[in-house]
Amino acid sequence: MIATKIGKKSGVPDNYTRLGEYIAAAEEKGEKLHQFWIRNCDAGTNIEDLDLALLEIEAVRRQKPDIADKTYHLVVSFRPGEQDKLTKTDLMAIEAEYAKALGYGDHQRVAGTHINTDNFHMHIAFNKVHPETLKVITPHRDFKILAKVSREMEKKYGLAIDPGMTDGKERDPNTLSPAARDYEAHTWQESFQRHVLKHREEILKGLGKAKNWPEVHEVLAGYDISLKLRGNGMVLMSPDGQAMKASQLDRACSKQKLEERFGVFEARQRKPRGKGEYLTRTKRRYKPRPLVRHRNTPALWRRYLGKRKILSPQLSLMARALRNWKMFLLMEAHQDPLAMVLMVAHREMLEVLSNKPTFVPTTPLQSRKVRSGMRLR
Structure with missing residues (x-):
């Protein structure tokens, strides 16, 4: 299991209510809510109590108006099939161990597990403001805490071991975080x-x-x-x-x-074009692009980019569907066989990269196209 803190994005307001609703709704296409619970709220502990619990949590958070980041969002990812080994009681116990280790044992929080086509994972949204003392807790070197708890929980519940940064092994610099x-x-x-x-x-x-x-x-x-x-x-x-x-x-x-x-860090000073000796032409620009390249990918990718350009702000459902390449393929798959082939290729490659069991295509056509056309960028 891998525990990852999802940091607050610069310029994006801290919206605990929105996060709590996301956890309860499992909004990604193909994703569904597996288990859900609430801790340390007088409103209750179940999904039916969510609206009142969120009001209660926001009331506590309003007592700290000068703090911009009052949410600790943790995602714990499990290996395929491990949801069958863990009961709701087990999952709640695992969540409680993370909370205790991070210093959030008495803090309000919303937690839920999601099942989708890629992995089984748990979201935990901690309110960093203590409901009684109003002290704001921010764990120091939390990556070590998360790794320690993960190893303990893997051993306790017989889960696959995912070595972390603190396990004493030299980390491969080419390994993705x-x-x-x-x-x-x-x-x-x-x-x-x-x-x-x-x-x-x-x-x-x-x-x-x-x-x-x-x-x-x-x-x-x-x-x-x-x-x-x-x-x-x-x-x-x-x-x-x-x-x-x-x-x-x-x-x-x-x-x-x-x-x-x-010497002491100096931020980059941007200079007007033509006046700065350090004005740089980007040689290797980072652009969103498909993780896996099939020989027919360019046609669908151009269609995806074209739809994003002409998208009307009023079409909120379509806007959400076009947030990324995966969502676009999921929307197109029901009417375009090529989109289905690319979905198979992406899933198989991701499973190879993460050392998961290889996805088995459901038709001979999918098998032939994946074998002949799939290539990592």
């Missing part, structure tokens, strides 16, 4: 982290020649990457807000190592 894997599983699009790692050697070569912070920013901008401070470290950011730890590119790219070379 849980957040990047989740992005690819939910969109079937190449993650920003895959884009960065694809060009890892040439980026490191350029950074090795850099003599100051402007030159560091110049090298990274050539690959559509911006470098920013986050917490006690640094992250590499994509134009659409995806992030990865700078140290995952290489240990030499950690905040400590870079500041040892170049």
Whole structure:
């Protein structure tokens, strides 16, 4: 099992009610609610009590108007088939262990498990504001806490072991983080982290020649990457807000190592065109693109991009359906056999990448097309 904190996106308001409703509704196409519960709310513990519970939680949160981030959103992903091993009591006990370890044992929270075509997972939305003391809890180095609890729960419930960052093994620098894997599983699009790692050697070569912070920013901008401070470290950011730890590119790219070379961090200074020596032309731009390339993918991809361009803001249902490539294929599959073939190809490749049992196509046509046309970008 892999436990991942979903951080608050910059510029996006913290909306606990919206998150709670999402967990209860399991809104992604093909996804459905498996189990649901509420903790530490006088309103109740079941899904029927959700509306009142959310009002109760918001009342507590309003006592801290100056705090912008009052939600800790945790996603725990399980291996295929493990939902059959775990009862609701087991799932609630696992959730309670994470809560206790993070310091949220007495905090209000909404939790639920979802079943979809990719993986069985649990969402937990903690209110970081304590309902009585009103103290706001933000765990320090929570990735170690999450890894420790995950290993303990795997052992206790006989689940498959997913080694984490703190297990004493050297991490493969080309391994995607849980957040990047989740992005690819939910969109079937190449993650920003895959884009960065694809060009890892040439980026490191350029950074090795850099003599100051402007030159560091110049090298990274050539690959559509911006470098920013986050917490006690640094992250590499994509134009659409995806992030990865700078140290995952290489240990030499950690905040400590870079500041040892170049001094205290300096943010990139953008200069007007024609006046700046560090104005950079992007050589390797990061663009959303299908994770798996089939020989007939371009035609459907062009149709997808064309529909996104002409989409009317009033068509909210269609807008949600076109949020990403996966949703588009799911919408098209009922009328376009090619979309179904691409769905099979994407699912099989994701299962290979995550070491899951390989998806077995349901028809000979699917089998032939997947074997002859599937290729990872």
